[in-house]
Amino acid sequence: MKASRFLIALAMLAALLIPAPQASADSSSPLAGDALQPPTRPSIAGAADDPTPNLYQPSAFLAGKVAVQIIFVESNGAYEPSTRDWSTSQISAVSSQVGAALAWWSARLPNAQLSFDLTSRIVQSGYEPVLHGLAGESQWVGDTLHNLGITAPNYFDQAYAADAALRRERHADWATNIFVVNSAGTADGRLADGHFAYAYISGPFMVITSDAGPYGTHQIAPVVAHEFGHIFGALDQYAAAAVPCAQKSGYLSVPNSNSQANNCGTKYASIMLEPLTAYANGTIDQSALGQIGYRDSDSDSLPDPLDTAPTLQVQINQPSASARPTLTGTAVDQPFASPTGDQATINPIARIEYRIDGGAWVPLAPADGAYDGIGEAINAVLPLYDGQHTVGLRATNRVGASSAIASYTVALSGLGADPGYQISVPQISNSQAITLTLATPAGASVQISEDPYFSGAAWAPARPAFSWNLRDGEGPHWLYARFRSASGLESPVQVVGTTLDRTPPLGHALLVTRSNSTWIEIYAQDSATQISSMQITFSRDGTAAWQPFAATLPISIQSSTIYVRLRDEAGNVSVPIQALPTTPVWLPIAAK
Numbered sequence: 279m280k281a282s283r284f285l286i287a288l289a290m291l292a293a294l295l296i297p298a299p300q301a302s303a304d305s306s307s308p309l310a311g312d313a314l315q316p317p318t319r320p321s322i323a324g325a326a327d328d329p330t331p332n333l334y335q336p337s338a339f340l341a342g343k344v345a346v347q348i349i350f351v352e353s354n355g356a357y358e359p360s361t362r363d364w365s366t367s368q369i370s371a372v373s374s375q376v377g378a379a380l381a382w383w384s385a386r387l388p389n390a391q392l393s394f395d396l397t398s399r400i401v402q403s404g405y406e407p408v409l410h411g412l413a414g415e416s417q418w419v420g421d422t423l424h425n426l427g428i429t430a431p432n433y434f435d436q437a438y439a440a441d442a443a444l445r446r447e448r449h450a451d452w453a454t455n456i457f458v459v460n461s462a463g464t465a466d467g468r469l470a471d472g473h474f475a476y477a478y479i480s481g482p483f484m485v486i487t488s489d490a491g492p493y494g495t496h497q498i499a500p501v502v503a504h505e506f507g508h509i510f511g512a513l514d515q516y517a518a519a520a521v522p523c524a525q526k527s528g529y530l531s532v533p534n535s536n537s538q539a540n541n542c543g544t545k546y547a548s549i550m551l552e553p554l555t556a557y558a559n560g561t562i563d564q565s566a567l568g569q570i571g572y573r574d575s576d577s578d579s580l581p582d583p584l585d586t587a588p589t590l591q592v593q594i595n596q597p598s599a600s601a602r603p604t605l606t607g608t609a610v611d612q613p614f615a616s617p618t619g620d621q622a623t624i625n626p627i628a629r630i631e632y633r634i635d636g637g638a639w640v641p642l643a644p645a646d647g648a649y650d651g652i653g654e655a656i657n658a659v660l661p662l663y664d665g666q667h668t669v670g671l672r673a674t675n676r677v678g679a680s681s682a683i684a685s686y687t688v689a690l691s692g693l694g695a696d697p698g699y700q701i702s703v704p705q706i707s708n709s710q711a712i713t714l715t716l717a718t719p720a721g722a723s724v725q726i727s728e729d730p731y732f733s734g735a736a737w738a739p740a741r742p743a744f745s746w747n748l749r750d751g752e753g754p755h756w757l758y759a760r761f762r763s764a765s766g767l768e769s770p771v772q773v774v775g776t777t778l779d780r781t782p783p784l785g786h787a788l789l790v791t792r793s794n795s796t797w798i799e800i801y802a803q804d805s806a807t808q809i810s811s812m813q814i815t816f817s818r819d820g821t822a823a824w825q826p827f828a829a830t831l832p833i834s835i836q837s838s839t840i841y842v843r844l845r846d847e848a849g850n851v852s853v854p855i856q857a858l859p860t861t862p863v864w865l866p867i868a869a870k
Contacts, residue, residue, distance in 0.1 A: 339571025342451035356404030375498035411471025500557035532568030600692030609673030721764030
């Protein structure tokens with residue numbers, strides 16, 4: 279046993295001493311053999327009924343929040359000699375380049391609602407990855423993931439599980455891991471079989487050496503950007519890849535029409551064709567964009583995979599007399615149909631709402647306490663009084679698309695008439711402290727909150743005038759109120775709005791004189807409300823009557839200086855703004 283280990287060590291040492299082939303001087307050459315197909319993914323039971331991305335869909339289309347983890351593999355000598363150790367400068371350089379590649383993608387996809395969550399970690403392995411080629415990948419990748427705490431029957435299942443764990447941990451829509459192999463000291467910056475960067479189509483991971491082969495450490499970003507396209511379904515387009523024009527890929531199953539392999543007839547600049555030039559110029563062609571899911575068939579500024587809407591199934595149980603109806607329901611976002619059959623959506627249900635007799639929409643609390651899933655359930659008692667009522671319900675997803683309105687007619691008796699509870703608030707306020715006006719029968723109580731689900735809100739006796747402190751933050755504020763009678767019967771939720779504006783207007787003014795006419799031009803803006811009035815004075819501390827705001831005001835000059843004060847609808851007053859004359863000022867010409 280000792281002899282065997284000694285021979286293995288000698289073999290590894292010999293491999294280190296054999297001169298490696300020199301790197302190509304042409305760093306713009308294609309990344310040959312870099313796009314790999316993962317093993318056939320097994321089907322998942324029930325996947326057709328649940329469009330949440332499953333274990334084998336770590337990166338179906340490039341949109342939403344993407345968790346990216348850089349794994350710096352650190353050999354520890356457990357199975358073969360450790361020949362390299364990561365330095366702080368190496369890690370910093372690679373991390374910076376990966377971050378730049380992700381930023382490049384963000385800039386290319388403005389409508390994908392794209393964000394990246396980039397993390398990194400050093401993970402031990404008993405192998406020295408740079409001594410291996412693709413054939414030995416299973417050893418060091420599997421060992422690295424095992425040391426990361428991921429166990430599974432094979433290293434691909436480990437990789438999918440690692441992506442899923444990262445997605446959960448970072449609360450992301452998609453996830454991928456980038457294994458970085460330390461190639462310091464090699465002659466060509468490559469793995470043992472010549473690879474220096476590769477990725478599996480649609481995941482689960484990519485591999486790159488710290489020198490990126492002939493590209494060099496300073497050009498890791500374009501290489502990672504190219505490989506990242508593979509991670510989300512884009513195919514290679516350079517001729518050496520031999521990818522047919524008709525070959526389809528990605529969630530939308532888009533053909534590789536910019537391939538150079540068999541004369542497709544186009545040669546658009548693209549990150550999937552010529553990484554260096556395309557990265558520098560920020561170019562990607564339409565076929566690659568379609569393969570990563572960035573296609574907008576109906577021109578509504580939403581890429582097709584994000585252009586989804588929920589369905590809502592509701593059941594209302596009509597009670598006997600003197601009782602209120604109950605409802606149960608389920609909303610599920612429906613994925614954009616994929617020709618591949620692997621349906622998925624990343625648009626969770628944002629809210630389910632109801633309205634009574636055409637009134638305001640009121641959110642219903644989710645059954646599990648949070649709207650954060652592709653499917654959500656509700657259970658509620660409808661706060662209705664005697665009479666016939668029309669109840670409408672709808673579900674809305676993260677991108678604001680709503681289901682068809684489900685409408686039901688409900689008739690009740692034995693509960694009594696609607697007491698006519700009322701609440702009103704000032705439309706605009708320049709203070710967080712406001713006064714609410716309530717109209718209720720004697721003995722009623724009220725619950726008020728800026729949270730539609732009344733989290734932490736206490737019941738209090740209803741009074742005609744009710745003091746309330748708005749949350750911080752200028753702009754619209756919505757208050758939710760529900761009432762309870764002395765007998766304990768709760769009312770429907772009422773929704774009222776106010777606007778908080780505590781910031782004075784800003785602006786500047788010009789004093790314009792032309793053709794014996796003089797006027798003031800005022801350019802003004804306010805943070806939350808409209809500018810309602812202005813004051814014109816001839817000194818900074820002067821006073822004058824307020825008058826309605828006008829952007830242009832004729833004036834007779836009575837002073838060498840004119841000041842303007844602005845007042846918004848909330849009553850905030852600006853500092854005095856001096857009207858600057860537009861008359862040209864002649865300056866002497868300096869002698870040469």
